[in-house]
Amino acid sequence: EAEVAQSPRYKITEKSQAVAFWCDPISGHATLYWYRQILGQGPELLVQFQDESVVDDSQLPKDRFSAERLKGVDSTLKIQPAELGDSAMYLCASSLALAGATDTQYFGPGTRLTVL
Amino acid sequence: GENVEQHPSTLSVQEGDSAVIKCTYSDSASNYFPWYKQELGKRPQLIIDIRSNVGEKKDQRIAVTLNKTAKHFSLHITETQPEDSAVYFCAATSGSSASKIIFGSGTRLSIRP
Numbered sequence: 001e002a003e004v005a006q007s008p009r010y011k012i013t014e015k016s017q018a019v020a021f022w023c024d025p026i027s028g029h030a031t032l033y034w035y036r037q038i039l040g041q042g043p044e045l046l047v048q049f050q051d052e053s054v055v056d057d058s059q060l061p062k063d064r065f066s067a068e069r070l071k072g073v074d075s076t077l078k079i080q081p082a083e084l085g086d087s088a089m090y091l092c093a094s095s096l097a098l099a100g101a102t103d104t105q106y107f108g109p110g111t112r113l114t115v116l
Numbered sequence: 117g118e119n120v121e122q123h124p125s126t127l128s129v130q131e132g133d134s135a136v137i138k139c140t141y142s143d144s145a146s147n148y149f150p151w152y153k154q155e156l157g158k159r160p161q162l163i164i165d166i167r168s169n170v171g172e173k174k175d176q177r178i179a180v181t182l183n184k185t186a187k188h189f190s191l192h193i194t195e196t197q198p199e200d201s202a203v204y205f206c207a208a209t210s211g212s213s214a215s216k217i218i219f220g221s222g223t224r225l226s227i228r229p
Contacts, residue, residue: 004159031215042122042205042219043160056216091159095215102148102167102214107159 002026004108006092012114018080021111025073025094031055033105034067034077037089049075050098082115089113118143120208122220130228135196137204137223140188145211149182149189152205154222160205164191193225201227 005024013019025032031050035043046065048056051072060067064083069075079086089110097103119142129135141149150165166173166180166189173180177196182189189208193200203222210216 040222042120042207042221044219045216048216056213097215100214102209104150104162104165105217107152107161109159 004092004094004106006090006108006111008111009109010112010114012116013082014116015084016081018078019082019113020079021077021090021092021113023075023077023092023108025075025092026106029094029096029106030072030098031095032069032075033093033095034075035091035093037091037110039088043091046077079113082113084115087113087115118210118212118218120206120218120220122206122223124223125221126224126226128226128228129196131196131198133196135193135200135225137191137206137225138188139190139206139208139220140186141208141218142187143208143211144184144187146187146208147214148209148217149180150207150217151180151191152207152219153202154205155202163204196227198227198229201225 007022033048034046037043046060047067049069067077089112091110092108093105095103095105122139147168152160153163154160164178177194179192203224205222206220207217
């Protein structure tokens with residue numbers, strides 16, 4: 001069964017450093033999501049792509065976070081500079097549905113970020 | 117703004133008993149309500165979902181009910197087993213975008229042997 005892949009699984013960094021996370025969605029899934037999950041809370045959407053275009057980045061802290069999906073397949077989320085409050089699980093999900101339509105979102109295993 | 121509230125935050129039940137988790141949503145335009153299970157250290161996985169044109173859906177020991185008038189929906193797990201121990205998240209689609217879902221804060225379910 002196809003799954004969403006993410007790497008790295010764990011990342012420890014010092015504040016003010018740059019970090020990057022990678023996600024490979026299920027093949028053929030047009031929509032890709034990046035979520036942040038703080039311990040004890042539900043996932044919070046950071047950015048949504050349809051193919052290579054950003055559909056929603058209203059909750060992305062754009063002064064330090066950036067995301068791209070250049071060829072409409074895999075995606076990278078970057079934080080520069082990292083802050084202590086960025087420590088969280090970063091989850092990627094993908095869906096067959098196009099923006100504006102509803103379908104199951106399949107999640108990757110996540111990247112657990114610790115900022116020291 | 118759009119909001120999904122989930123209760124309780126923790127729930128402990130005896131093995132074999134039933135567990136119920138409740139959620140409310142704020143946007144009357146929400147039309148899709150998935151439930152995800154997240155075991156420790158693992159990815160969230162969809163366990164059941166319901167659309168707004170249906171009042172109840174069952175899948176073996178799991179059922180979900182939806183009351184659109186009251187804007188609340190619930191997850192029911194019967195004959196609980198140790199492997200049901202996990203964190204459960206409810207979610208609802210955003211009224212402004214059907215492909216965006218808003219998650220509740222989660223319920224940590226523990227099954228006592």
